[in-house]
Amino acid sequence: MSDKTVLDVKGLNCPLPILRAKKAIKDLAAGAILEVQATDPGSVKDFDAFCRQTGNSLLGQQEAGGVYTFQIQKN
Amino acid sequence: MSEANAKSMSIIVTKGSLDWGYPPLILATTAASMGLNVTLFFTFYGLALLKKKLDVQVTPLGNAAMEMPMMGMHMAMPNIIGMIPGVDSMATSMMKNMIKKKGVASLEELRDLAIEAEVRFIVCQMTMDLFEYKQEDMIDGLEYAGAATYIETATQSEINLFI
Numbered sequence: 327m328s329d330k331t332v333l334d335v336k337g338l339n340c341p342l343p344i345l346r347a348k349k350a351i352k353d354l355a356a357g358a359i360l361e362v363q364a365t366d367p368g369s370v371k372d373f374d375a376f377c378r379q380t381g382n383s384l385l386g387q388q389e390a391g392g393v394y395t396f397q398i399q400k401n
Numbered sequence: 402m403s404e405a406n407a408k409s410m411s412i413i414v415t416k417g418s419l420d421w422g423y424p425p426l427i428l429a430t431t432a433a434s435m436g437l438n439v440t441l442f443f444t445f446y447g448l449a450l451l452k453k454k455l456d457v458q459v460t461p462l463g464n465a466a467m468e469m470p471m472m473g474m475h476m477a478m479p480n481i482i483g484m485i486p487g488v489d490s491m492a493t494s495m496m497k498n499m500i501k502k503k504g505v506a507s508l509e510e511l512r513d514l515a516i517e518a519e520v521r522f523i524v525c526q527m528t529m530d531l532f533e534y535k536q537e538d539m540i541d542g543l544e545y546a547g548a549a550t551y552i553e554t555a556t557q558s559e560i561n562l563f564i
Contacts, residue, residue: 339504341431345514348434366504379435 329358336365336393343369344376347398351382354400359385362396369394410560411440413551417449419459419496419508420467425564426450426511432560433518440558441515442551444525448532451524451539455509458493469495516542523550 333350335343343364350360362373370387373396377384385397410432414425425447429439443450449457461467462483468475469492482488500507506514516522526545528534536545544550555561 337504339506341427341434342504342506345430345434376435 329355330361330397331358332361332363334363335369336363338364339366340368340372344372347373347376348380351380351398351400356400358400360398360400362398364394364396365392367394369396373398407436407438408560409438409440409554409558410562411442411551411555411558412562412564414441414443414447414450414564415445416564417446417457419457419493421564422450422457422508423511425562426508426515428562429520430511430514430518433515433520437560438521439515439518440521440523440551440554442523442525442554444528448524448528448534448539450508450512451522451543453538453540455512457508458489459496460489461492462489467492470499512540516540521554523554 331350331354333347335346338346343362343366347360347362350362354360362369370389373384373387376382377398381401383399383401385399387394387396389395410428412425412428416422425441429441433439459467460483461478462480464483465477468477470476478488478492483492497507499505521544522542523544523546524539526547529536529545536543
């Protein structure tokens with residue numbers, strides 16, 4: 327069983343990816359992982375700052391074909 | 402939100418055009434999503450952002466840095482063109498199209514998100530009187546107060562901005 331939730335915010339611009347992610351994280355259990363898929367290049371720095379400020383862990387981030395993928399673990 | 406030891410931010414919102422409406426609402430919603438307690442104090446033209454029927458415009462007049470992307474180039478508008486009747490509504494619909502195309506939230510959407518995130522909206526009562534605005538023309542959930550209420554909030558906030 328996978329406890330990974332995928333959030334597609336491709337095509338959305340600042341600050342919507344962060345706002346949508348925040349909403350999705352709220353519904354998760356502690357330790358669960360949210361995978362965010364975004365196309366906003368600004369989200370690379372922003373998810374870093376968002377995770378530091380909110381105390382969630384940014385486990386990893388990748389870029390492929392203009393899509394930025396972030397794995398965020400809820401703490 | 403609303404954790405007792407959370408940091409706080411306040412913004413004085415003084416502008417009510419389509420372009421100037423974005424910075425306070427983007428910062429407010431983002432800060433709220435990062436766990437801050439956020440207060441917006443709307444005064445003067447900022448009140449235009451609180452009308453039930455949001456009808457804000459953008460004007461190229463006096464805005465030397467405003468250039469619209471057009472066919473791979475950028476088009477600036479000299480003031481004399483900005484003065485022609487209808488140019489503001491043309492610029493407004495151009496900007497709204499751009500906003501939609503680029504996946505940028507509408508002001509209505511950001512305002513709704515701010516309310517949902519429990520951002521506190523204080524409205525300057527003096528401006529209500531000055532411009533003869535009616536409370537029934539404004540969205541619900543607003544706090545009508547004055548400068549002292551803002552100052553008290555500002556003294557308790559780590560971040561205080563004026564936009």
